[in-house]
Amino acid sequence: MIKSICCIGAGYVGGPTMAIIAQKCPNIKVTVVDLNEERITAWNDKDVHNIPIYEPGLSEVVAEARGRNLFFSTEVDKAIDEAEMIFISVNTPTKTYGVGKGMAADLKYIELCARQIARVSKTNKIVVEKSTLPVRTASAIKDILDHTGNGVKFQILSNPEFLAEGTAVEDLHSPDRVLIGGDSSEDGQIAVQKLVDIYANWVPKDKILTTNVWSSELSKLTANAYLAQRVSSINALSELCEKTGADVNEVARAIGMDSRIGSKFLKASVGFGGSCFQKDILNLVYIAKSYGLNEVADYWEQVIIMNDHQKRRFAKNIISTLYNTVSGKKIAFLGWAFKKDTNDTRESAAIYVADDLLSEQANIAIFDPKVDEKQIQYDLNYLETRTNEANKNGISVFKNPYETCKDAHAIAILTEWDEFKTLDWQNIYNNMLKPAFVFDGRNLLNKKELEKIGFVYQAIGS
Numbered sequence: 001m002i003k004s005i006c007c008i009g010a011g012y013v014g015g016p017t018m019a020i021i022a023q024k025c026p027n028i029k030v031t032v033v034d035l036n037e038e039r040i041t042a043w044n045d046k047d048v049h050n051i052p053i054y055e056p057g058l059s060e061v062v063a064e065a066r067g068r069n070l071f072f073s074t075e076v077d078k079a080i081d082e083a084e085m086i087f088i089s090v091n092t093p094t095k096t097y098g099v100g101k102g103m104a105a106d107l108k109y110i111e112l113c114a115r116q117i118a119r120v121s122k123t124n125k126i127v128v129e130k131s132t133l134p135v136r137t138a139s140a141i142k143d144i145l146d147h148t149g150n151g152v153k154f155q156i157l158s159n160p161e162f163l164a165e166g167t168a169v170e171d172l173h174s175p176d177r178v179l180i181g182g183d184s185s186e187d188g189q190i191a192v193q194k195l196v197d198i199y200a201n202w203v204p205k206d207k208i209l210t211t212n213v214w215s216s217e218l219s220k221l222t223a224n225a226y227l228a229q230r231v232s233s234i235n236a237l238s239e240l241c242e243k244t245g246a247d248v249n250e251v252a253r254a255i256g257m258d259s260r261i262g263s264k265f266l267k268a269s270v271g272f273g274g275s276c277f278q279k280d281i282l283n284l285v286y287i288a289k290s291y292g293l294n295e296v297a298d299y300w301e302q303v304i305i306m307n308d309h310q311k312r313r314f315a316k317n318i319i320s321t322l323y324n325t326v327s328g329k330k331i332a333f334l335g336w337a338f339k340k341d342t343n344d345t346r347e348s349a350a351i352y353v354a355d356d357l358l359s360e361q362a363n364i365a366i367f368d369p370k371v372d373e374k375q376i377q378y379d380l381n382y383l384e385t386r387t388n389e390a391n392k393n394g395i396s397v398f399k400n401p402y403e404t405c406k407d408a409h410a411i412a413i414l415t416e417w418d419e420f421k422t423l424d425w426q427n428i429y430n431n432m433l434k435p436a437f438v439f440d441g442r443n444l445l446n447k448k449e450l451e452k453i454g455f456v457y458q459a460i461g462s
Contacts, residue, residue: 002028002126002194006083008113010034010043010072012168012275012344013130013161014089015053019061020172022070024202031071031079043072054343054370057169080120085194087159088113088141089130094279103286105279107140114144117154124153126191129217130161138181138213155191157182158213160220165274166341178208181216221280221287225300228277230265232306238268238461239313248461249443268461270414270441271310273338273347278304311349314412314460315356318439321458322410326362330433332408334401335415335442336368336376343370349441350414351379358394359385366397367404369417373397402428410437416444429453 007018010032022030034040042052048063062070073079080086090109095101110131117127127145129138138156145154158181163171178199182192196208211219234252241248248268256263272278281300288297319326338348345351354364358380366376380391398404401420405411405428413420421444429436438450440459450457 002085002198004029004083005031005085005087006079007032007087007089007130008034008076008080008116009087009089009091009131010036010039010052011089011091012053012165012342013163014087015043015051016055016058016061016163016168016172017089017130017161018087019058019065019070020169021198022065022068023061025198026065026069028198029069029071029082030065031073031083033073033076033079035074035076037074040072040074054341055166055168056341061169076116077120080117081122083125084123085126085128086117087128087130092131092279094282100286103282103289105283110141111144114141118145118147118150118152121152121154122150126155126157126194128157128159128195130159138217153187155183155188156213157191157195158216159195160216162220162223165344166339173202175203175207178203179211179216179219180208181211181213184212221284224276224280225284225303227265228272228281228307229300229303231269231272231277232303232310234266234268235271235310235460236306238310241268241461268443269310269349269416270314270353270460271307271349273349273351274344275346278307278347308352310460311352312356314349314439314441315353317458318353318357318410318412318437319360321437321439321456326357326360326409328361328363329409330363330365330407331357332401332405332411333364333366334368334404334411334413334420335417336366336371336379337415340415340417343375345371345375345379348379348414351383353412353414353441354380354395355383355385358391362394364395365404365408366395367399367401368415369419402431406431407433408436409433410439413438413440413442413444416442420444425450425455426453429455 005021005028007014014032018030018032039052042050045051048059051059051062088110090113092105092107092110095104095106117125127141138158142154142156160179162176180192180195182188192210199208237251238248241251252266255261256266281303285297285301322329333350333354336348336350337343337345357364376395376397377392381388401423435456436454437456443459447457447459
């Protein structure tokens with residue numbers, strides 16, 4: 001039985017996953033390590049509501065387990081040395097250089113982890129891939145670990161996460177399935193069983209699937225690709241609905257009732273974001289191309305093309321509706337995170353819509369209940385479209401939605417936060433310039449109610 005776990009990486013996957021394992025397995029010491037001192041300090045903040053990852057219910061889980069058997073530290077070597085099982089949960093962004101630029105996963109952080117584990121380990125370890133990785137990464141990790149020359153034996157497992165940000169705690173407490181891939185050898189199967197036994201503390205055994213490593217790695221990429229493909233499919237139909245007079249919400253409801261299709265991921269929007277979908281599809285495209293499967297690559301790449309088109313189309317519609325110019329006009333953004341109930345902004349549609357409008361010299365006012373100005377500025381600067389100073393001068397960030405919308409020409413809904421539904425929209429309308437426009441990129445609000453107040457209302461696909 002495993003008594004000590006180390007997780008390298010205290011981000012959106014490692015932090016919540018280890019918190020739940022610690023909560024459900026009080027006899028296992030769980031140490032989450034990261035070189036980012038600021039992040040670890042935040043995880044250890046006395047006020048548990050200041051932890052760096054916002055997920056509903058997560059602060060309560062951390063409060064229960066932290067200091068008992070859940071620990072956050074920057075002492076990476078010490079945690080590796082003491083652990084019997086090591087989870088690797090570091091970032092695997094899309095490469096921005098060299099072979100595979102713009103598509104392949106950048107595995108430099110994974111390799112650094114493997115080399116550090118190899119250098120520090122004095123006893124046998126089970127190493128678990130938790131990061132999203134391309135197929136056959138485990139073989140590369142094993143190759144590094146098996147050539148340390150110090151006699152330590154390693155088993156490599158693949159245990160991909162299938163969390164949805166905003167519902168991560170719920171997903172971890174009651175997962176659709178837990179997937180564990182391992183080697184078919186006797187030692188490999190023993191390692192698999194040890195990880196199965198951990199999850200079996202709270203997950204029904206019929207929901208714990210075991211496969212070979214390669215199947216596990218590919219299942220993660222494919223699951224995200226399928227979900228993203230559904231989003232892009234309904235978004236493609238949203239444009240057709242706008243041209244024909246059909247209602248995309250009615251279309252989605254009709255096809256979603258078909259049990260062969262189902263209702264999830266059929267909500268038209270300004271586009272999908274987050275750290276997983278785009279990265280994983282591009283990785284899948286790269287893998288397909290590397291095997292000469294160009295038609296397969298082209299099929300999946302079209303999902304990315306459709307998603308980018310939807311974001312550009314939303315920005316263009318704002319410009320054309322506002323009499324073909326937004327220069328000097330205040331556009332209020334409600335929402336910056338890529339989805340509700342998270343403070344994650346990676347690949348958020350809001351970033352790209354803002355970038356297009358800033359290029360047209362708009363003044364953008366932003367409110368998001370969980371995203372601060374520093375992050376928003378970082379997101380825009382990362383695109384390198386204009387100088388950091390120009391980005392700073394083009395945006396203003398507010399602490400409440402009413403100040404954000406005051407004297408605005410238009411409002412753009414970019415994140416589906418529930419609190420936006422219950423705003424005093426009459427009050428907002430009274431303090432906006434007329435005509436007052438609402439561009440609903442998330443199909444969040446009631447069209448009839450807003451138009452009754454006096455708003456000019458447009459939503460994706462209607």
